[in-house]
Amino acid sequence: MKRNIPYDTGKVKIGSLYTPPPPRMDEFDEQIQEALLGIHSWKHTFLRNALLYIFSVIGVLGFLLMWTWARGAIINA
Numbered sequence: 001m002k003r004n005i006p007y008d009t010g011k012v013k014i015g016s017l018y019t020p021p022p023p024r025m026d027e028f029d030e031q032i033q034e035a036l037l038g039i040h041s042w043k044h045t046f047l048r049n050a051l052l053y054i055f056s057v058i059g060v061l062g063f064l065l066m067w068t069w070a071r072g073a074i075i076n077a
Contacts, residue, residue, distance in 0.1 A: 025033070034041055
């Protein structure tokens with residue numbers, strides 16, 4: 001990290017309170033900051049919700065299939 005050394009005129013240190021602006025963050029830096037702050041990215045939230053929806057539909061269809069098979073076995077017995 002570069003240390004900000006003010007210009008010393010002998011009487012006054014010019015620029016002693018000035019700090020240059022930080023460089024612009026790229027996408028990777030934003031992901032790191034969101035992870036450290038505990039913020040969930042919309043991409044990951046959307047993916048998680050989509051997968052949860054798909055597995056819920058598959059689970060309900062599997063339950064209905066098993067229920068139909070079990071009812072058919074009981075009725076035919």
